[in-house]
Every structure is written in C-alpha cells, then in structure tokens.
Amino acid sequence: MSDYKDLKHKHFFDGTAEAFMKDLLLRSDAGMQDGQYDMIGGDINATAKTMSFFLWFYKFYFRVEVHGVENIPQDGPGLIVSNHAPIFPFDATQIALACLLEPEKPRYVRTIVNRAIADIPFFSTLMSRTGQVIGCDDNVRRVFENQNLIVVFPTGAEGDMNTIFNKYQVHEFAVGFMEYALRFRTPVTPTCVTGSEEAALTLGKINTNLAGFKHIPITPIFPWLGPLGFIPFPSKFRIYFDPQIDYHTEHREERDNPEKVRELVEGLRQHIQHMLDSALGRK
Amino acid sequence: MRIMITGASGYFGQLLAQRLRDDLGADTEIIGIDIREAEDTPQEMRFLEGDTRKKRIEDIFKVQDQIDTVIHLARDATPGLPSDKSMMTNVYGTAHMLELALKYKVKQFIFPSASIVYGAHRDNPALIHECHPLLGNRDVSNIRDRVEADMICQSFSNNTRMKVVILRIVPIWRAQGNGMLQRYMKHDLVPTLMGYDPMFQIIYEEEVLEAFSLTVRNPKAFGAYNIRGRVFMPLSKVIKELGKTPLPLPEPLVHKKGQFRWSENVRFDFNYLKYPFCVDGDRARRELKYRPEEITITRV
Numbered sequence: 001m002s003d004y005k006d007l008k009h010k011h012f013f014d015g016t017a018e019a020f021m022k023d024l025l026l027r028s029d030a031g032m033q034d035g036q037y038d039m040i041g042g043d044i045n046a047t048a049k050t051m052s053f054f055l056w057f058y059k060f061y062f063r064v065e066v067h068g069v070e071n072i073p074q075d076g077p078g079l080i081v082s083n084h085a086p087i088f089p090f091d092a093t094q095i096a097l098a099c100l101l102e103p104e105k106p107r108y109v110r111t112i113v114n115r116a117i118a119d120i121p122f123f124s125t126l127m128s129r130t131g132q133v134i135g136c137d138d139n140v141r142r143v144f145e146n147q148n149l150i151v152v153f154p155t156g157a158e159g160d161m162n163t164i165f166n167k168y169q170v171h172e173f174a175v176g177f178m179e180y181a182l183r184f185r186t187p188v189t190p191t192c193v194t195g196s197e198e199a200a201l202t203l204g205k206i207n208t209n210l211a212g213f214k215h216i217p218i219t220p221i222f223p224w225l226g227p228l229g230f231i232p233f234p235s236k237f238r239i240y241f242d243p244q245i246d247y248h249t250e251h252r253e254e255r256d257n258p259e260k261v262r263e264l265v266e267g268l269r270q271h272i273q274h275m276l277d278s279a280l281g282r283k
Numbered sequence: 284m285r286i287m288i289t290g291a292s293g294y295f296g297q298l299l300a301q302r303l304r305d306d307l308g309a310d311t312e313i314i315g316i317d318i319r320e321a322e323d324t325p326q327e328m329r330f331l332e333g334d335t336r337k338k339r340i341e342d343i344f345k346v347q348d349q350i351d352t353v354i355h356l357a358r359d360a361t362p363g364l365p366s367d368k369s370m371m372t373n374v375y376g377t378a379h380m381l382e383l384a385l386k387y388k389v390k391q392f393i394f395p396s397a398s399i400v401y402g403a404h405r406d407n408p409a410l411i412h413e414c415h416p417l418l419g420n421r422d423v424s425n426i427r428d429r430v431e432a433d434m435i436c437q438s439f440s441n442n443t444r445m446k447v448v449i450l451r452i453v454p455i456w457r458a459q460g461n462g463m464l465q466r467y468m469k470h471d472l473v474p475t476l477m478g479y480d481p482m483f484q485i486i487y488e489e490e491v492l493e494a495f496s497l498t499v500r501n502p503k504a505f506g507a508y509n510i511r512g513r514v515f516m517p518l519s520k521v522i523k524e525l526g527k528t529p530l531p532l533p534e535p536l537v538h539k540k541g542q543f544r545w546s547e548n549v550r551f552d553f554n555y556l557k558y559p560f561c562v563d564g565d566r567a568r569r570e571l572k573y574r575p576e577e578i579t580i581t582r583v
Contacts (some may be wrong), residue, residue: 037516040409041482041559118405118558121478128482128559129517138408 004059004101012056021055022048024100029075030108031146032131039142040110042131050130051100054093058101061234062195064094068241069102077144077186078244079177080109083170083272084153085196086161086205086217088230091237095151095191098239109149112140112177114156116213135176144184151191152177154265161205161215167197168280170273173265175258178247182255187244190268192275198235240279242271284311285350286499287343287389289335289380290357291315291328294460295491299354300328302492303499314350316343317357335376344387352391352499353384358428362466362549366424373428378435384445391446393498396433398453398484398509398562399426403554409482410563413451413507420552423541425463437507446505448498453484453511453562455491456525469546473522477531481559483521486512490575497571504571509562513575518556 004020011017025032025044032044058064080099085091089111096109112135118124133139133150143150154173162169181188205215222229247264254260286303290296292315300313304327315328316335324330333340335357344350357380359372377394384392401411402418417433419426433449440447454464464485467473490512498504514521519529534553536544543549567573 037482041517115406121476124405124557125478125480125517128480133409134406136406136408138410138412142409 004055007055007059009056009060012052017052017055018048021052024106025051025108028100028106028108029147030131031148038131039146040131040133040139041128043129046126046129047131050126051093051097054090054097055101057090057232058094058097061232062090062094062199062237064098064237064239066098066102066239066241068243069098071189071241071243072099072103072107073149073187073189073244074103074105074107075147077147077184078149078189079181079186080149080151080189080191080241081177081268081272082151082153082191082193083168083196083276084155085193086200086202087219087222088200088232089153090199090232091193091196092151092153094196094237095193095239099149107149109151110143111151114213137180140180141184144180144186154269161202161217162197163202163204164197168194168276170269170276173269175261175265178261178265178268179255182248182252182261185248185252187246187248188268189244190242190271190275192240192272192279193237194240194276194279195235195237199232199237201233238279240275242275284352285314285348286311286352286354287314287316287347287350288328288354288356289316289333290355291330292317292319292321292324293356294457295488296356297321297323297325297328298488299356299492299495301325302496303327306496306500314343314347316340335380336371340379341383344383350384350387350389352393353380353389354393354395354495354499355380356395360425360463362461362547364424366427369424370428370431374431374435377432381435381439381447385439385442389445391448391499391502391504392436392439393448393450393495394432394436395495396436396449396451396507397429398451398511398560399555400430400433400451401560401562402426403481403552403558403560405558407559409559410561411509412563413509413566420554423550423552425550426552433507440506446502448504449507450494450498451507451509451562452491452494453486453509456485456487458488463549463551466546466549467543467551468522468525468527471527472530473527474532474537474545475518475522475529476534476537476553476556479557480517480519481557482515482561483518483559484511484561485514485521485525486510486575487514487580489578489580493575493578494567494571494573497573501571508567508571508573509564510567510573511562511564511575513578515561 099107155171202217204218316333400417400419419430421427494510522529
C-alpha cells in the first residue's frame with residue numbers, strides 16, 4: 001500500500017495499516033530501527049501500532065484536511081507551534097500524522113509532553129515507547145541533534161482550558177520554546193488546528209491540583225463516563241501550516257534578553273490567533 | 284605500578300584483582316585491604332588487614348612504597364544495618380581514604396558510585412549527563428550513603444595532584460552475590476509496578492571490570508563517568524533478558540512504604556521502577572574508550 005487514502009476500515013484490523021505505518025516510519029527521519037530502542041525509549045512496533053490507531057481517526061473520524069503541506073520543513077530540526085484544545089491531545093497526534101503522511105518525505109514529529117504524564121500509569125509507558133519527550137534542555141537538544149521536528153503547545157496546562165464559549169482563543173504563550181529556537185538555531189513553523197475544540201466540547205472546568213493537572217474539564221461525557229469520556233466528538237479537523245519563521249537569523253543575539261524573547265513570542269501568538277481567525281472566517 | 288584495593292575480600296574485589304593482573308602484567312603489585320581475609324584470596328593479591336574507618340590504616344601507607352592507584356571498593360551494604368553504622372563505612376570511610384591518598388601522593392583514586400545517585404524523578408532527561416545534580420532519595424540509607432560519598436569525591440576532584448575518578452555504574456547484574464538487583468529479582472516472577480515500564484539499564488560484571496581496567500590504565504581520567512552496559516531496554520524486557528517473568532501488580536502489592544513485600548530486607552525507593560534514570564555513557568566512550576558492545580559476556 002503506498003497511500004493512506006487507499007486504506008479501508010478492515011485494514012485497521014488485519015494489520016495492514018500497522019505495516020503501512022511501520023514502513024512509513026522506517027522511511028521517515030524517526031531514526032527508529034526494528035529491535036532497537038532509541039534514546040528516549042521509542043520502539044518502532046509500539047509507535048506503528050499507536051500511530052495506526054490514530055490514523056483511523058485521521059482518515060475516518062476527524063477527516064483531516066491539511067493546508068500548506070509545502071510549509072512543513074523538509075529536513076533538519078524544527079519547531080511546530082500550534083494552538084491546543086483541551087483534554088486528550090488529539091490535535092498533537094493529528095499534526096504528527098499530517099507531517100508523516102502528507103509531505104513527500106515523511107517527517108517524524110515528537111511532542112513535548114506535560115511532566116504530569118509521567119505519573120499516569122500506562123500513559124507514561126505509551127509516551128516513552130512512542131518517543132515523546134519531557135521538556136528539558138537535554139531532551140530537546142537530543143531531538144534536534146537527531147534532526148527531528150518537535151511540536152509544542154506553548155499555551156501549556158495553564159492556557160489549554162478553552163471552553164466552547166471562548167473557543168479558539170490563543171492564551172498567553174510560555175517562552176521556553178522560543179529560547180530553544182534561538183539557542184539551537186531552529187526555524188519555527190506556525191500552525192493552527194481547527195475542529196479540535198469541537199471534538200473536546202468542554203463546557204467548563206474545575207480548578208484542582210490533581211496529579212499535577214491544574215484543571216479538570218467538564219464535557220457532556222467527562223467525567224460522567226469515566227475513561228470513556230475521553231472519546232472525542234467527530235468534528236472535522238483542518239490543519240494549516242504557515243511558512244517557517246527563522247527567528248534565529250535576526251534575533252539570536254537577543255536570546256538572553258527576556259523582554260525581547262517575550263515580545264517575539266507574543267508576536268507569534270498573535271500570528272497564530274490571526275491564522276485561526278482567518279481559518280474560521282472570523283474577523 | 285602499585286595498586287591498592289580496599290574491600291578486597293568482597294566478591295567484586297577478588298574479580299577485579301584477577302582482572303587487573305591479567306591486563307597489567309606481573310610487574311604490577313596489587314595490595315588488597317579488608318577488615319578480614321576471604322577464604323580464597325587470589326594469589327595475584329597481597330592481602331593486608333585494615334579498616335578504612337580506623338586511624339591505623341595510615342600505617343599501610345607509611346610502610347608501603349609509593350602507591351599509584353587506590354580503588355576504593357569498601358562499602359557496607361548489609362541488609363538491615365542501622366544507617367549510622369553503614370554511614371561510617373560508606374561515607375566517613377571514603378572521606379578518610381581520600382585524605383590519606385592525598386597525603387601520601389597517590390596519583391589516582393577510583394571510586395565506584397552508582398547511577399542511582401541521580402535519583403528517579405519524573406522530569407529526568409531521557410539520558411542523564413554527568414553534570415546532572417545528585418537527587419537520589421535521602422530517606423533510604425543505602426542511596427543516601429552513595430550520594431554523600433559521591434559528593435565528597437566530587438569535592439576532591441578539582442585537585443591537581445591526585446586524579447579522583449568517580450564511576451557512576453548502572454545497576455550491576457552479578458553472577459553470584461547479593462546485590463540490590465539480585466534481591467529484587469530473587470524469584471522467577473518479578474513484580475513490577477502496573478502501568479509503568481520505564482527504560483532501564485543494567486550492566487554485566489565483565490563490562491564493569493573492563494571499565495575499571497580502562498580507568499586504571501588511563502592516567503588522564505578525572506571526574507565523574509557514567510558507566511553503562513549494552514543493555515538499554517524497558518524494565519519488563521530486562522527482566523525477560525535475565526530469564527525471569529515480569530508480573531505487573533498494583534503498587535500497594537509490591538511494596539509498603541518502600542519495604543519490598545516479595546523479599547526480605549529490601550528497602551528501596553520504588554520510584555526506580557517507575558521513572559527512568561538512564562545515563563548517557565558518551566564521556567566514558569570518548570575519554571576512557573569504553574565500548575560495552577565490544578565486550579564478550581560469559582557469566583550471566
């Protein structure tokens with residue numbers, strides 16, 4: 001099978017999709033090999049299995065539409081910065097799949113995950129086996145040395161709690177990613193995802209400090225249905241990639257100036273908000 | 284060349300003496316020090332009785348000619364030992380030996396530390412560098428002693444007269460003996476924490492011996508080196524690799540307040556089975572030319 005568009009429902013049960021995904025990962029820049037674990041603990045079989053699970057969502061459930069495929073960096077390290085919808089990071093998996101499936105040369109995207117994930121049983125293992133990293137300098141440097149892309153959601157745990165009443169508001173960004181971009185001379189690709197907020201359909205939130213998470217969302221089905229409440233609603237996802245911005249060529253010398261870094265980050269936040277607004281047809 | 288090994292009657296001290304004699308030849312004298320002589324002290328080693336905690340041990344330095352290298356293996360990890368007693372040997376004994384080695388112009392002081400000194404934390408980097416802070420759990424006396432001793436060695440490592448080398452070795456799988464890993468994996472079924480399967484590193488004896496041998500032969504080595512073996516895989520795979528079966532259980536069934544339920548006298552920080560504490564062995568590879576994948580393993 002050469003294209004994911006040829007996959008049928010049955011292929012997700014008979015292993016065809018998994019084999020397709022494994023082949024794609026081997027062709028990509030993931031650097032994972034059969035029978036070996038990469039430095040983060042990524043295993044190609046576990047990754048192929050997980051990604052093929054989300055591929056079903058990509059193709060049949062969210063019916064993802066990608067705009068600006070040519071803007072996905074073709075090689076070298078890079079940061080993909082995007083808006084983020086609450087609860088389960090379906091937007092991250094769909095961006096990762098878009099970068100694997102759509103460009104001619106498949107790119108493997110690693111995500112920076114919340115530290116609190118490491119405390120959640122099964123999820124911590126899943127994150128490690130699929131090669132996702134906890135955000136610390138050393139891990140980021142390694143991923144960039146490995147010439148991989150990283151997707152970051154700088155709104156973080158603080159800002160990712162939009163409800164359907166204020167959806168697609170990009171909250172204040174954390175600045176850490178910009179420091180990495182300047183320090184490691186990596187381009188930044190502004191990205192936005194629409195449809196993800198409707199998939200989560202958050203009605204409200206409770207402030208808490210449970211297991212390292214600052215908020216717990218309330219949706220029509222969560223927490224009422226327990227773990228089943230994580231199931232997203234089938235909204236249509238659209239992912240937009242904008243041309244990359246090379247902050248490091250002009251502003252590298254300003255990486256130790258917190259005010260300037262914050263200014264750059266704020267500019268990027270407005271850029272992504274603007275992308276979202278025009279994608280949604282808002283003013 | 285004259286090498287002094289403290290804790291020489293221990294299982295590892297004896298293996299190391301044989302290995303160093305094989306690698307360095309007959310003109311190297313190996314002096315073994317311990318509080319009591321083992322029944323089968325190898326012939327390669329000249330045994331002297333001494334206690335690293337006591338002042339009298341200085342006499343050995345006084346009567347010997349120049350000692351070039353001290354390998355400080357003496358450590359008390361007896362299960363259930365009161366923590367103040369173990370601290371005397373593990374921490375004070377190390378500080379005492381460092382002072383004596385400096386006073387008697389020893390050129391190289393090698394201290395085997397362990398990768399557990401970095402501690403298992405959820406925000407550990409995927410592979411830990413030598414410069415990472417030592418955040419091992421101070422509530423467990425065994426780990427606390429290692430952290431303290433490691434820090435004392437670090438405070439001596441800026442010294443220009445004596446090269447202090449700290450080898451931070453990942454958990455050792457020994458053919459015999461009673462190490463922490465052996466006690467944890469005593470039975471064929473090895474309980475793990477359900478839902479957690481962190482990346483794990485173990486090292487075989489031959490790999491550790493090779494690291495020591497390379498360090499002794501490298502007079503330029505100084506400071507901390509992470510020593511890892513070839514094994515780098517999830518904990519459940521490590522257990523299978525050692526011919527046992529992992530049994531994921533909910534945490535309360537595995538331990539009660541750090542006291543392992545499945546084997547006596549194992550007090551431990553169970554975060555080590557939850558979060559990764561894998562080390563980056565690049566510095567040892569670069570500077571010591573230590574390449575674990577090229578070593579043949581015979582005893583498993």
